[in-house]
Amino acid sequence: MTEHDNVQPDIIEGQEPETGFQPGTGLVIPNQRLPDRLYLLPVHNRPFFPAQVMPVVVNETPWAETIDRVSNTPHHALSLFYVDAPLGESGPLDSEDLPQTGCAVKIHHAVKEDGKIQFIAQGLTRVRITQWLSRKPPYLVEVEYPEPPADERDEVRAYAMALINAIKELLPLNPLYSEELKNYLNRFSPNQPSPLSDFAAALTSAKPGELQDVLDTVPILRRMEKVLVLLKKEIDVARLQGEISAEVNRTISEHQRKFFLKEQLKIIQRELGLSKDDRTADVEQFRERLEGKTLPDTVRTKIDEELAKLSVLETGSPEYGVTRNYLDWATAMPWGVTHEDKLDIQHARKVLDRDHSGLEDVKARILEFLAVGAYRGSVAGSIVLLVGPPGVGKTSIGHSIAESLGRPFYRFSVGGMRDEAEIKGHRRTYIGAMPGKFVQALKDVKVMNPVIMLDEIDKLGSSHQGDPASALLETLDPEQNGEFLDHYLDLRLDLSKVLFVCTANTLDSIPGPLLDRMDVIRLSGYIAEEKLAIAKQHLWPRQLERAGVRKGQLRISDKAMRQVIEGYAREAGVRNLEKQLAKVVRKSVVTLLEQPDAKISIKPEDLKGLLGTPAFRVEKTLKGVGVITGLAWTSMGGATLPVEATRIHTLNRGFKLTGKLGDVMKESAEIAYSYLCANLERYKADKTFFDEAFVHLHVPEGATPKDGPSAGVTITSALLSLARNEAPRPGLAMTGEITLTGQVLPVGGIREKVIAARRQSIFELILPEANRGDFEELPEYLTEGMTIHFASHYKDVAKRLFA
Numbered sequence: 001m002t003e004h005d006n007v008q009p010d011i012i013e014g015q016e017p018e019t020g021f022q023p024g025t026g027l028v029i030p031n032q033r034l035p036d037r038l039y040l041l042p043v044h045n046r047p048f049f050p051a052q053v054m055p056v057v058v059n060e061t062p063w064a065e066t067i068d069r070v071s072n073t074p075h076h077a078l079s080l081f082y083v084d085a086p087l088g089e090s091g092p093l094d095s096e097d098l099p100q101t102g103c104a105v106k107i108h109h110a111v112k113e114d115g116k117i118q119f120i121a122q123g124l125t126r127v128r129i130t131q132w133l134s135r136k137p138p139y140l141v142e143v144e145y146p147e148p149p150a151d152e153r154d155e156v157r158a159y160a161m162a163l164i165n166a167i168k169e170l171l172p173l174n175p176l177y178s179e180e181l182k183n184y185l186n187r188f189s190p191n192q193p194s195p196l197s198d199f200a201a202a203l204t205s206a207k208p209g210e211l212q213d214v215l216d217t218v219p220i221l222r223r224m225e226k227v228l229v230l231l232k233k234e235i236d237v238a239r240l241q242g243e244i245s246a247e248v249n250r251t252i253s254e255h256q257r258k259f260f261l262k263e264q265l266k267i268i269q270r271e272l273g274l275s276k277d278d279r280t281a282d283v284e285q286f287r288e289r290l291e292g293k294t295l296p297d298t299v300r301t302k303i304d305e306e307l308a309k310l311s312v313l314e315t316g317s318p319e320y321g322v323t324r325n326y327l328d329w330a331t332a333m334p335w336g337v338t339h340e341d342k343l344d345i346q347h348a349r350k351v352l353d354r355d356h357s358g359l360e361d362v363k364a365r366i367l368e369f370l371a372v373g374a375y376r377g378s379v380a381g382s383i384v385l386l387v388g389p390p391g392v393g394k395t396s397i398g399h400s401i402a403e404s405l406g407r408p409f410y411r412f413s414v415g416g417m418r419d420e421a422e423i424k425g426h427r428r429t430y431i432g433a434m435p436g437k438f439v440q441a442l443k444d445v446k447v448m449n450p451v452i453m454l455d456e457i458d459k460l461g462s463s464h465q466g467d468p469a470s471a472l473l474e475t476l477d478p479e480q481n482g483e484f485l486d487h488y489l490d491l492r493l494d495l496s497k498v499l500f501v502c503t504a505n506t507l508d509s510i511p512g513p514l515l516d517r518m519d520v521i522r523l524s525g526y527i528a529e530e531k532l533a534i535a536k537q538h539l540w541p542r543q544l545e546r547a548g549v550r551k552g553q554l555r556i557s558d559k560a561m562r563q564v565i566e567g568y569a570r571e572a573g574v575r576n577l578e579k580q581l582a583k584v585v586r587k588s589v590v591t592l593l594e595q596p597d598a599k600i601s602i603k604p605e606d607l608k609g610l611l612g613t614p615a616f617r618v619e620k621t622l623k624g625v626g627v628i629t630g631l632a633w634t635s636m637g638g639a640t641l642p643v644e645a646t647r648i649h650t651l652n653r654g655f656k657l658t659g660k661l662g663d664v665m666k667e668s669a670e671i672a673y674s675y676l677c678a679n680l681e682r683y684k685a686d687k688t689f690f691d692e693a694f695v696h697l698h699v700p701e702g703a704t705p706k707d708g709p710s711a712g713v714t715i716t717s718a719l720l721s722l723a724r725n726e727a728p729r730p731g732l733a734m735t736g737e738i739t740l741t742g743q744v745l746p747v748g749g750i751r752e753k754v755i756a757a758r759r760q761s762i763f764e765l766i767l768p769e770a771n772r773g774d775f776e777e778l779p780e781y782l783t784e785g786m787t788i789h790f791a792s793h794y795k796d797v798a799k800r801l802f803a
């Protein structure tokens with residue numbers, strides 16, 4: 001191509017142009033070099049400009065001949081006229097059909113292929129028809145080449161500059177305009193306004209009519225005005241296009257971002273097994289849970305209804321949550337799933353013996369109970385009640401029962417339960433409604449026949465929110481619990497296969513109807529010997545294991561263990577003993593950390609350093625005139641209960657009681673007083689003693705509330721000792737209720753009382769005759785060495801009272 005802008009191509013010699021906008025193309029060609037006659041070709045899309053070099057495609061028929069003839073001319077020139085429809089293919093063509101101005105081009109590389117002819121047209125200059133020579137293809141016309149006169153006015157230059165700037169503005173807006181074009185433009189001189197304006201017009205995407213108008217306009221200034229308008233429009237359109245495409249890009253990238261995030265989420269959910277939408281996942285989960293379960297028809301219908309409801313509710317709505325929650329519970333019930341009982345008595349014995357020292361009578365009762373179950377084929381429909389002081393192993397026996405049957409175990413406390421809803425659930429209409437404890441238990445254990453332990457059944461509360469005791473009765477009663485109705489589920493559950501084991505500290509406060517339906521098994525607290533065995537076989541090894549200490553590293557002598565029992569853990573159960581042993585182990589571990597190879601052996605003298613001063617000393621039994629040791633029984637186990645009576649000489653006649661006594665105990669003191677007043681002579685005392693004496697009776701320890709009738713005999717004896725001014729024999733303790741006529745009535749807790757006496761090293765007891773059976777039932781290790789006097793009337797007591 002040309003080296004300089006102002007060098008013009010010699011078309012006669014036919015240089016080889018390249019397509020597109022080329023530097024140096026479309027320059028003004030001297031008129032005399034172009035022929036007067038030209039073949040004519042109509043073009044359709046848009047007018048061809050002198051500044052363009054472009055491929056042109058036409059049909060072989062009828063234009064092959066035209067192209068052939070042009071190719072045979074020395075100058076290869078042709079005129080292109082714009083027509084807006086494919087006119088003149090077959091001719092004739094009229095002047096009317098054609099615009100005023102066309103473009104003379106030189107053709108290069110004409111190629112025929114598939115019925116088409118393609119050639120490259122290099123625009124040369126404007127052309128106008130002066131005369132038609134052939135009005136049928138190949139059209140031939142005589143032409144002139146209109147050229148604007150040279151115009152050197154400043155205005156023209158200014159327009160030229162404006163055009164160049166407008167083009168430069170347009171370039172960056174359209175990526176189709178190439179880098180070459182920019183270079184071309186840089187070299188464009190404002191001194192050539194005509195090609196510049198044609199070039200600019202050709203750049204635009206203006207309508208063919210507007211472009212033809214530019215082509216028709218020969219005068220340079222007017223032409224440039226028109227082109228400038230087109231360019232400005234083009235810039236606006238390009239800008240708008242840019243904005244649209246930026247907007248589109250943004251939307252697309254936003255879409256893409258969301259798409260990517262969603263895809264990622266899907267992958268994460270798939271990894272976590274959550275790949276379904278919430279509702280489907282919920283429904284599927286619920287259906288899955290029901291597989292393999294045998295649902296009663298009513299339950300099946302109800303659950304299906306709720307599932308149908310779930311599928312139409314909005315997932316975010318509160319109702320959806322409520323329904324989902326309901327289904328979560330309802331489908332989690334182990335409908336029809338039961339655990340096959342082992343009912344192997346040998347196995348049960350092994351489990352019980354492994355976990356418990358002593359408690360022979362308790363174990364025997366439990367084995368009997370299981371044997372009956374084995375004989376019958378099931379232990380269903382039974383309620384076992386384990387009653388005894390804290391820490392005597394009730395819970396642990398319950399565990400062993402479950403284990404020996406191979407059933408799952410679930411435990412909860414009903415102590416302090418005031419609201420019936422805790423047992424039977426809230427109705428679903430309440431916000432935050434929950435099913436009751438039994439439904440929760442079944443969900444947990446996943447079978448319909450677990451062992452459920454109800455702790456502290458003697459401490460059931462009651463309030464305006466319904467009576468939990470009657471709800472519990474309904475639940476435990478084998479007659480009723482086959483159709484247990486939980487308010488929340490509103491479905492009937494069969495609890496008849498559950499084995500209920502209840503625990504209580506006393507029987508007194510258990511509602512009668514409930515107690516009636518229970519098999520009561522008593523655990524009465526341990527004497528020191530039993531505690532020693534339990535501590536050595538269970539508690540101590542367990543604490544060592546928990547602390548990760550080997551057996552050989554830390555030992556405790558029997559003597560020291562006994563000392564712990566006597567001095568630090570004297571209550572009926574062994575929970576506190578276990579705590580004390582844990583403390584010993586903990587403190588020793590500190591030493592073991594410092595000296596890993598040490599072998600520690602705990603002796604009685606070490607205990608003070610490990611556990612502090614003993615909480616209990618060997619109590620001195622109170623002695624003297626008017627002081628008698630009674631025996632009491634509390635929910636914490638048995639205890640000795642001294643009663644003191646004294647005479648106040650400054651006062652005349654009267655009777656005063658202290659020691660936080662309950663009503664029954666106060667009455668029993670008044671009975672004792674009245675009985676003795678009436679019978680002093682019979683018991684060899686001054687019959688006027690109470691006429692002149694003011695008597696004060698006290699039961700230590702003053703801060704502990706006491707009640708019950710069983711101290712009647714003891715109080716009578718204290719008063720008698722005072723009246724006779726004679727101390728009772730030492731080492732004697734007693735229990736029994738007294739009547740106004742001196743009858744001695746039976747009392748409860750004989751076993752606990754005997755244990756308490758032994759703990760105090762008292763080996764001679766006066767017990768009501770009616771309790772003889774209870775005593776004789778006691779195991780030998782408790783009765784051994786004991787002297788017991790049975791009394792049916794107070795005279796039997798008085799007989800033994802003094803030396």
Ligand SMILES: Nc1ncnc2c1ncn2[C@@H]1O[C@H](COP(=O)(O)OP(=O)(O)OP(=O)(O)O)[C@@H](O)[C@H]1O
Binds near residue numbers: 357359389578
């Ligand atoms: N005869 C025993 N043999 C072995 N360990 C025992 C025995 N009695 C109690 N224990 C242990 O004593 C601890 C307390 O027993 P458990 O919790 O069963 O008492 P509890 O009677 O249920 O008390 P509470 O009424 O306070 O719940 C447990 O670690 C238990 O294993």
